[in-house]
Amino acid sequence: MTIELSPIGVIKNPFRDRIPKGWETVEARIVVNDEWADALHGVEEFSHLIVLFWLDRIPRDSILMRLHPQGCEELPLVGLFATRTPCRPNPIGMQVVEVLNRSANVLTVRHIDALNDSPVLDIKPYLPRGDCVRGAVTPQWVTQLAKRP
Amino acid sequence: MTIELSPIGVIKNPFRDRIPKGWETVEARIVVNDEWADALHGVEEFSHLIVLFWLDRIPRDSILMRLHPQGCEELPLVGLFATRTPCRPNPIGMQVVEVLNRSANVLTVRHIDALNDSPVLDIKPYLPRGDCVRGAVTPQWVTQLAKRP
Numbered sequence: 001m002t003i004e005l006s007p008i009g010v011i012k013n014p015f016r017d018r019i020p021k022g023w024e025t026v027e028a029r030i031v032v033n034d035e036w037a038d039a040l041h042g043v044e045e046f047s048h049l050i051v052l053f054w055l056d057r058i059p060r061d062s063i064l065m066r067l068h069p070q071g072c073e074e075l076p077l078v079g080l081f082a083t084r085t086p087c088r089p090n091p092i093g094m095q096v097v098e099v100l101n102r103s104a105n106v107l108t109v110r111h112i113d114a115l116n117d118s119p120v121l122d123i124k125p126y127l128p129r130g131d132c133v134r135g136a137v138t139p140q141w142v143t144q145l146a147k148r149p
Numbered sequence: 150m151t152i153e154l155s156p157i158g159v160i161k162n163p164f165r166d167r168i169p170k171g172w173e174t175v176e177a178r179i180v181v182n183d184e185w186a187d188a189l190h191g192v193e194e195f196s197h198l199i200v201l202f203w204l205d206r207i208p209r210d211s212i213l214m215r216l217h218p219q220g221c222e223e224l225p226l227v228g229l230f231a232t233r234t235p236c237r238p239n240p241i242g243m244q245v246v247e248v249l250n251r252s253a254n255v256l257t258v259r260h261i262d263a264l265n266d267s268p269v270l271d272i273k274p275y276l277p278r279g280d281c282v283r284g285a286v287t288p289q290w291v292t293q294l295a296k297r298p
Contacts, residue, residue: 001268003154003203005239024279036238038214041228047286049230052201052241054152065187079190081198081272089185090154090270092201094243096280111279119150121239123230125287129295130173130260131245132281137196138274146278 007119008036009105011053011112019113027100030107030120037105040123044102048126051112054119055091063087072148075141082139093118096126156268157185158254160202160261168262176249179256179269186254189272193251197275200261203268204240212236221297224290231288242267245275 013028030051032040043049066077067085080088097109107123126132162177179200181189192198215226216234229237246258256272275281 001156003156003268003270005152005154005241007150007152008238036214036230039228039230039238041215042225042231042288043228045286045288046231048282050243052239052243065185066190076191079188079192081185081188082191082195082274084273084276088271089157089188090201092154092241092271094199094201094273096282119152121152122237122241124233124243125231125291126282126285127233127287127291128282128285132283132285133197133245133275133277134281134283135196136275136277136281138276139191139194142274142276 005121007054007121009033009120011114011116011118011120013112013114013116015115017115019115023113024111027108027110028112030109032105034105040102040105040107043107043123043125044099046099046125048096049099049109050124050126050131051095051097051120052122053093053114054121055086055093056119057115058086058091060091063089069141069145072145075144092121154270156203156270158182158269160263160265160267160269162261162263162265164264166264168264172262173260176257176259177261179258181254183254189251189254189256192256192272192274193248195248195274197245198248198258199273199275199280200244200246200269201271202242202263203270204235204242205268206264207235207240209240212238218290218294221294224293241270
């Protein structure tokens with residue numbers, strides 16, 4: 001079974017070939033194709049949106065079943081689905097972004113770890129009732145990773 | 150530009166042709182293809198995961214640019230990207246699910262509004278640091294919708 005998708009827009013930011021430290025606070029634009037502009041009506045009333053994008057520069061033949069999160073060898077080897085590595089069987093990126101502005105078909109957002117020109121697949125409203133899980137538990141290695149400089 | 154995906158597994162639950170009220174608490178199984186079983190190692194250490202799935206029974210030629218959320222005519226007409234309607238240009242479902250158990254390639258979870266046999270595209274760990282936004286703001290119609298019986 002093969003599933004076919006078509007991008008609805010593109011991400012524009014300063015990240016040409018890598019995602020730098022501090023990406024969380026960098027502004028990006030999501031330029032939605034003209035044909036879908038009207039479907040953005042009202043997204044600016046949400047403080048946050050979920051963006052699904054295509055990791056188009058990830059080679060699809062270099063997937064490791066298990067890896068050390070973010071390449072840290074002091075952390076355990078875990079399955080790729082336990083990590084947010086971009087090297088995945090279907091390399092779809094997902095980020096919760098902060099909405100700064102919408103002007104017609106262009107959204108300005110913050111907090112997206114995508115390379116410039118990444119194709120956008122979907123935009124969804126962030127609904128705290130289902131999307132915000134207070135007290136979600138993570139393994140200890142996630143805490144260790146967060147403490148790294 | 151066309152993007153091709155292949156399912157990594159399938160969702161099994163009692164929802165044959167519609168998502169009933171109370172779906173939030175119904176258990177489902179995510180049966181991951183054998184080839185990806187090893188990539189699940191460690192996902193059971195997370196209390197919650199993000200599941201991306203394909204809404205394979207949504208007709209792709211019936212998309213409305215604007216709609217009343219959940220068909221409620223007393224709510225404003227908003228753009229489809231301001232809603233979680235399954236009728237989207239790329240009908241990818243996304244849910245934050247609670248992990249109940251993993252046994253080899255089968256995850257038992259709760260809180261997924263997918264029909265039985267929906268193809269699974271990706272499984273990601275839920276990381277509160279980026280995924281849980283406390284105090285996210287939504288339009289008033291979201292509050293109205295939550296109050297409906």
